Amino acid sequence: MKIEIDLMECPFCGRKAELIECSGGWLVCCYYSDPLNALEDSEGVCPVGPETILTLKDAAIRIWNRRAYTPQTPKKERNE
Ligand SMILES: [Zn+2]
Numbered sequence: 773m774k775i776e777i778d779l780m781e782c783p784f785c786g787r788k789a790e791l792i793e794c795s796g797g798w799l800v801c802c803y804y805s806d807p808l809n810a811l812e813d814s815e816g817v818c819p820v821g822p823e824t825i826l827t828l829k830d831a832a833i834r835i836w837n838r839r840a841y842t843p844q845t846p847k848k849e850r851n852e
Pocket residue numbers: 782783784785786787802803804805818819820821822
């Protein structure tokens with residue numbers, strides 16, 4: 773089961789991330805870490821393929837979004 777939600781882009785390739793419900797909880801990963809999905813994009817597979825798994829959906833999204841920040845992200849948007 774896949775859900776559209778407001779996730780930050782992958783911090784490594786800058787493309788979209790996805791949230792997937794799995795047996796261990798909630799997985800957030802780079803959409804292009806899956807070779808099948810990577811066929812859709814000329815850049816191909818994500819070079820890093822980061823992923824975050826947590827039992828709580830909110831936590832998984834929060835942790836992913838925090839990791840997706842770059843040093844260029846304005847501090848006021850970090851909500852820390
Ligand atoms: Zn990526």
